[in-house]
Amino acid sequence: MTGRRIYPWLDRGGRLSVLKLVVFLALFMPCAWTLLSYGRETLGPRPLTEAIHQTGLWAIRFLMISLAITPLRRMLQWPRLILVRRMVGVAAFGYATLHLALYIVDQSFDFRLVASEILLRFYLTIGFVALMLLSVLAATSTDGMIRRLGGRNWRRLHRSVYVIATLALVHYFIQSKLNVAEPMVVAGLFAWLMADRALGWSWGEGGRRPFWALAGLGALAALLTATGEAAYYRLANGFDPWRVLAANVGSHFDRRPGWIVLAICLAVTTAGLLRSRYAPQARRSQTANRITATEPAR
């Protein structure tokens, strides 16, 4: 064990990992863009509101990306992705904290008002609970905490990320004024990730699923998205669910979240198929897999 500090862009052997460096820098991009836009006054006449939306959006996106790491490792045969899972998760926490902080600024630092709003408005309560739970995960994300809690307890605690993601998604839905296309896409992809985990019962958590299973799952997620959208509009706004479903085969079908979810799922599944056919990861011995320092950075 070297005495050197492990910076986010170094792998466990203390060598520069290009993957980690690129991801680390990318995690700051939305924040940098928002700050720049704020300074250049291109966030519109209500810049704080826009910044609150952007930070919330990226919080939930990074949360979902962190949940996609394990499936993607398997689908794309890219085990090194695990190296960035923690930093993506912590970024989700960072953006969620910024999201709340900006809300406090928008309420002119009236903490009493912020507290009463969080208590009175259901979707704010849900969001706040999600952030509190996420902060526990952030606090226990360090190597030291993993050692202290022990592998089994740490894994149990961090399984609460599924609850947090669900709460965040509900918060996103309730926050929407009318058009729920965006949260619907996130929900559809979340459903795909969860269904993929369910497939672990048949093929094992780390086991490669056949292409037909993954593609089928993508189609199922897309179908769930489309029916979920129809059900949502029926329950929330009294729209005719058949008309919502019919829009999926109408002239502007490509706007419907169901098709967007399908496109993304099929793209990822196809990428995995192409990878395994034409550029498969070379088989390595168990020992070689552990010595990550000798692996070229991907």
Add this chain to the structure above:
Amino acid sequence: MYIKHKRGWELPESAATPESIYLKRRDFCKGLAAGPLLLGAGAGIFADTAAAEAADADPSAKLYPFKRNDTYKLDRPLTPADLVTSYNNYYEFGTSKDIADAAQALPVRPWTVTIDGMVEKPITLGIDDLLAKMPLEERLYRHRCVEAWSMTVPWSGFAMKALVALAKPTASATYVQMTSFQNPDVAEGQQESFYPWPYIEGLTMSEATTDLAFLVTGAYGKPAPKQNGAPLRLATPWKYGFKSAKGIVRFTFTDKQPVNFWQSIQASEYGFWANVNPDVPHPRWSQATERVLGGGDRVPTLLFNGYGEYVAGLYKDLQNERLYV
């Protein structure tokens, strides 16, 4: 080897004036000359040739500016025109605030206004014929959106009570329902056919005939931009902004309370009355304060958006109604 030396007058082709500007050079020069004057009036929206052309094509353009009616005072400065014309809720064109470009697709001439329902005789007339019959004036109004932001706009138009007088409603009419345009070919948002288009709004007869109810055709001394509801929109400044329907094509006098667009979508959050009241929260947020566009301040919201002295009396006997949602 051939070395070309440019003679003094030889310009690169890239320096040539674009043909589109060359063909409209006289309007372009007029636009340049008028620029400093227009900027002073806050009408930066007409800084380019295309918009100037559109203004020429609008037969009502020569009527502006309308005479100022100073009855209603403002307690804050006017919002800059570029904000008012670039931050718009107009779901017919999309659910973002960025619909100004999409709204340009709406044809505003010819524009037919129909007045029917419980009236002596249904009337159908073009918007310019309607304007010719109405008492045109300019008023400075506050506008309070239900989303807790606000702006102040110099609207040009006419008192709604003048249109009601023209309509000659029968004694049994107790409401007036306004219907906005329905044109999915140009309005992307209306292609989502599962929404309850067209946009519908309504007022009671006493609300429609109170002097404060204003039908708007222009802003900042010029015909209104399309994203602001041209060529005909409502301004009921004591109510939340969604009551002020845009792109109105029809006024129907009825004895049944109209169910407006937002009410049919989410009655728990958007009602018929929608009078501004800081003490009655929206189910998802407080209405106690509002963010003023442009200034950036968050200010306390006023009951009836500060117009209580003109309209509070209308609701004296209606205290059982959900007046503030």
